[in-house]
Amino acid sequence: MRPLDGIRVIDLSRILSGPYCTMTLADLGAEVIKVEPPNGDDTRGWGPPFVVEESAYFLSVNRNKKSIVLNLKTEEGREIFLKMVKEADVVVENFRPGTLDRLKIGYDVLKEVNPRIILASISGYGQTGPYRNKPGYDVIAQGVGGLTSVTGEPGRPPVKAGFSIADIGTGMWAVIGIQSALIAREKTGQGQWIDVSLLDTMISWQTYLAGNYFASGKDPEPQGGAHPNIVPYQLFESADGYFNVAVGNDSLWAKFCQVIGEEELIDHPKYKTNADRVRHREELIPYLQNIFLKRTSKEWVEAFEEAGIPAGPVLKLSEIFTDPHVLAREQLVEVEHPTAGKVKMTGIPVKLSDTPGEIKDHPPLLGQHTEEILTKYVGLEEKKIKELAEKNIVKVYNGQKVNN
Template identity: 45%
Template sequence: MTETAATPSAPQPGGPLRGLRVLDLTRVLAGPTCTQMLGDLGAEVIKIERPEAGDDTRNFAPPFIPNTKESAYFVGVNRNKKSVTVDISKPEGQAIVLALLEGCDLLVENFKVGALAKYGLGWEQLRVKFPGLIYCSITGFGQTGPYAPRPGYDSLIQGMGGVMSLTGEPDGQPQKVGIPVADVFAGLYGTIGILAALRHKALTGEGQQVDIGMLDTHVAWLANQGMNYLATGENPPRLGNQHPNIVPYQVFPTADGYMVLSVGNDPTFRRFCEAFGQEHLLADERFATNAARVGNRQLVTDTLTPLMRSRTTADWVERLEALKIGCGPINTLKEVFADPHVQARNMVVEMPHASGETVKVMANPVKLSATPPTYRSAPPLLGEHTDEVLGGLLGMDAAGIAALRGKGIV
């Protein structure tokens, strides 16, 4: 019996998570990364912010988005969200959150362990009232373990999680990665956990807590270097821009700058040597196999460096690509956003903002043929949707909202 392939459906408006409502009690980066991903995939995200102050990152500036008072940092991870100001430290604010949860499928928070329980909004308290609620907690060290009460910060986690010990020149200081990868990975792992919990809820009707610790996620993505340690019991050394298991797979100087050369296997190394007058290296046992080249890393680097300096980066890239040998320039961000491939993949989106300006944001990289990410609303002004949400979802009248605002509750 022959199965007939399904006909691909036309892209659906709204995204695969349309109809999902998320109460977002996160701020800064890890949590907002998670909730922006959910929003891009179609969820309605209601972001709860402190009256007057808002998310801390509203003040992480300069730079600001041109002609606005909005920080670039905040705008980067808060699109497709509605901003509602609520003081959750006051009973009336807590009552608003509980009322909103009546219509929500998911709560995402990144408060310190136990902080929300003081306001009656902890997982153990809410699971009784809302048994179908998915409750995602993103913290520095997770909900259990000796470090659970500690606050978590990206550079701290990069240090404790081992990546700083692997990053930097061999004779230099340990280095953090140039972007807050510990925060970003925690947010993305949070999204993965939420999607799994949604599937479980669809099958059983049961909610659950998703417990994401930044240190846990950091250990999980140590990848080959973590496995190298587990296999040998030896701490991998810092190698600068070189690969621990493949040589040559590193940065080389060229006639006009630097580039990355990625020779992934022995047949590729053979093509490289034969194309650029290095056939004699193939007869040298120190170069003949990748294992040998790893063992003679410095010799390989010293041998190839004069050759790599003999041509410009552009010349190398053109020649190596023709031979299907991995390579590439080391782009500045200006060059990244001007790259024709990045542009062809539509990795920058322009959105109309409530300030009256148009803001540029980095696009969601997930490409879905039937339910692609959507860009429905720009990152909000502080409290931009308070009246809309409290009036539309909770049925409050204008006078009631004004009274709450007068008391500093919203």
């Protein structure tokens, strides 16, 4: 068994935050039914790159799901959706707040149909507050939530994180909220509405930076590859590239100084304690940087690791996905896809000893499971499904693509 076996999720979401959430639920055993509009999830067309004709972006976050094409802007489409909700456990959506109400399928409607339903709403700014109606995208949330202001090199323009951390992080909060609501439902018998936002994610992750601000009243500044509270704990340039080293306490500092051949720094009055090193980082870091230019990243990392000091190289994806440890952890998997062939994707990061997750199914083709879902979960006969398809309320996969 898998931990979420028997849980049925209706996924109205698209792009990244919602699909990442529902992929995680599906990996852990939930049955996820992806309800797509007639043109499909936007990301089906986001490329290049494409794997044959499938978007690499879409493939990355939609495995283990079933796809039904359903036009929710029609009365019959809404009726079908609500019949699906009656037998479901969770609905996930990431529309702008108020959209479900305009479609007449808001939380009040859903809980009337199924009091046990859990609705997870992902948005840019949340379901309440002055900004609730603003559109929210990852890059905007990184800026408004403070991440951009502390990312980048000192004295240089701010930059966003290298991937969509606000979207993915909010998807993770949605998973946590859903699992918490499922546990609560076991006690109360009732579902509930989960409200998570990209902005709240960014703010909640400020942690020690927010703590530093509350304590000092000073806005944190970008540190490049460094840490505001620990020195040295950062990126350094070597003779052939870059590496990170993390000297998290004073005993590690003594070992660090021995590795670099600078034992006199151990008890130096400016550097003896971490607080000393933080106060004098402007002198210490350039001095250390000159030393690190004398050897390669590999040589430094091996020397530090041998001494028990946390260190690691800065790898590219081409290096990560050939690393023996990454492969041993099954963080690279291959799934057979009907049109794209063997598709590589990242593995499941949560390792459960007795009820592990599983990657069973390829990301679905558009409308691939429309007929199956309408028959199995809504109780429609083939004649009725054909009627709905002719009226463009649903689209049925015919072995190559959905009907037009």
